[in-house]
Amino acid sequence: MIRRTILLICFVLLSVVPALGALRIDLPEHAMNGRAFLVTVHTNAQAPVCLKWNNTEISVSCVKDSDGYRGVALLALPRDFSEKTLQVSAVEETAAGTNIVTRTIPVQHKKYREQHLNVDRKYVELSKKSLDRHYAERATVRSMMTSLAAERKWDADFLRPVPGGVSSEFGVQRFFNGKPRKAHSGIDLRGKKGTSIKACADGVVRIAASHFFSGESIYIDHGQGVVSMYFHMSKLLVREGETVKKGQVIGQVGSTGRVTGPHLHFGLNVSGVAVDPIPLFTAKK
C-alpha cells in the first residue's frame, strides 16, 4: 500500500514538474514582412533566454508562472524581407549546459503601394545648412537607438496615440516631387492641430526635440528593443528622461517639419526594424 502510494506521488510529481530542458517557444502560425509578432518563451530555469532570428538577437528575461518561467518578446521582419520562411531560435545557458530550440515558420509577403506627393522644394533640395542639421539629428537618433533599456516596459496591447484614421499607411514607397524616397516608416494618423497625443505604452522619453524633417518629435524607449516615435507635433508636453505611462498625454498634433498638413506620424521600431503598428493597437482606450 505504502509502495503504491509512493509510486502514485512520484507519478503525480513527474506530471506537474516540467522536465529538465523544457525550453519551448510559442510562435504565430506565420510571420509577415514589415510586421512585428509576439513570441512567448517557456523554460524551467530563471536564466535569461536569447532569441535569435534574421541575424538579430535579444535577451528575454523570464518570470515565474504556474509551470516554470515565462517571458514575452516582440520580433520583427523588415518591410523588404523576401525569404519564404523564418527560423527562430531560443538559446538558454544553464548550469547543466546550453539548451537550444529552433523552429521555422512560413512568411507571408505583403506588397506595399506607391504614393506621390508634392512638397515644398526646400524639403527635397536641401541647402548645405539644412543637410548638416539633418545629419546631426540623425546621428543623435542613431546613437539613442544603440543604448536602449533591456528591461521590457511594454504590454502586448499597444494604445493608438490619437483616435483619427490612417491617411498614409506603413510601408508606402514615397515619391516627393517625382523623386523616390525611402518607404514610409510609420503611419500618418488624422488629427486637428491641438489634438492630444497619448503614449502607446509605458516607457522613458529619450528624445523630445525639434528636428528638421520630423518637426517637434518624441522618441519613447519601451525597453527590450521597442521604440515609438511621434512626429510633426505642435506642442511637446514631456521632457527627455521623463518616465511616461501608457495613455499619458505627451503632446499635441501639429504640422511642424516636412508635412503638407496637420497629422501625427507615428512610428514603431522593434529591434531596429520599422514595423506597421496598426496590428499591435489592441488596447481598449
Ligand SMILES: [Zn+2]
Ligand atoms: Zn508619416
